[in-house]
Amino acid sequence: MDKTDLLILKLLEENAKIDTQDLAIMTEIPTVEAESRIKVMEKEGIIRRYSAVINWEQTGYTPVLAVLDLKVSPERDFGYDRIADRIARFSEVKALRLVTGAYDLEVLVSGKSMQEIARFVAEHIAPMDRIRETATHIVMKVYKENGDIFFEREVGERLPFSF
């Protein structure tokens, strides 16, 4: 892991479809080296997969998102890890983090409708052993996701020429 690897990761995170030859020129290394560096990082699991950032709202097929806060009693020897692992396995769970503060786990859940999310929480999450309390926040609007701001913005006027 060196500076060049970090730069490659940044470029891929920004645009996973970037041409490897361009990437090599930009980072000042031969193309074969860029390819092998990427392969190594894929193999090591540093690069987990290549995905797209989608503004679902624009498609009309908008999933409902909810942030779920959970108070959890930790287990001897395992802490939060075992219960976190069980929660993480649900396909409805998009992100799961252990956080400080009033609640322990923060879960991002997605579903087709509010009812579906309510059912999921009530039937699968809340009844789990060791979950003491839940608070469900339905996401009303997404302003920024993965570093992308979803506002349509007016572009400032730029002169075609200046010295």
Added chain:
Amino acid sequence: MRNFISDRARIIPPSGIRKFFDLVLSMDDVISLGVGEPDYVTPWKICEAGIYAIEQGFTSYTSNKGIESLRISLSRYLQTEYNLMYESDSQMIITAGVSEALDIAIRAVINPGDEVLVTDPIYVSYPPCVTLSGGKAIPVPCDEKNQFKLLSETLIEKVTPKTKALIMNFPNNPSGAVMEKSDLKGIADIVTDHDLLLISDEVYSDLTYSGKHVPAATIGDLWERTITLNGFSKSYAMTGWRIGYLCAPDEICEAALKIHQYVMLCAPIMGQMAANEALKSGNEDKEEMVREYRMRRNLFVEGLNRIGLPCHVPEGAFYAFPSVKETGLSDTDFAEQLLKESRVAVVPGSVFGEKGKDHIRCAYAVSREDLAESLRRIESFIEGLK
């Protein structure tokens, strides 16, 4: 009716690209590589500081020199970043962009009849500003074969008993050339030996890609005979805020300040407050932008050489300055036809003087997508010439 226009206003030439300007405005889908400014919006923390300044009612004049806190931060910044020493209260003026700093610097030191050496390719403002002071601008050629650096042997040839000053600009607009410490030493000797003043425009100082910028005033005994000009426009994508600065020994600074207080009074206060924030928290954004420019440079310069426009690798600023000689067209014809036929706007090198001839200036401070598309368009334009 008399002709009211002054002789000096009459003899300074109009902009060399006005016709291009009109042309480009009448066209759609033009990719412009003609702009000498970052394509970034000012980093948000800096914008917020400007907004906050307005909200808090900071809408007045400031002291002529500029707000004290900015000068103190700047003095500290120059010292820690470049080992460049200027007192915040007597050796620095915050100006309305480097353009103003250049103007008052020249007016503070040039008498009618003085000869002022300017590095060629020449940034377009230098000769007119010299002319407005009654001086005479003398180009000093910086050849492509030396990566457009200023060589001491070329400089010495142009020095006469009338020579008062040398204006240089490194990292250079339009060539992207930089001067390293070893390059500057020979220049310093000539400037000192011939008792010249150096006006060093270092506005691209943060945009260097192999090694840190070396301010001229840190070389030899140059400090006492150097006016350092710099600003926030290029480093922090703050062109519209109009904040630059002039640093010089007390006496020169005092003279420039007199002119500044009569012609400008002060730089805009909200811009000054935003600039202060830039020094405080803009470093990360700056480094991010510099890294991005460097990658774009690599892509673009590689592309230019591949499609048959030979281009040296510029080590600073955000300009590529390829030669169009092999196409058989003059730089002006090349630029005009390229715009009309392939909708890519570039600046013909001859507007930057004799040494800019046969070159075009392409600013690569545009998105990578636009750079790639402009290369495709330039390539097909060149194919069409054959």
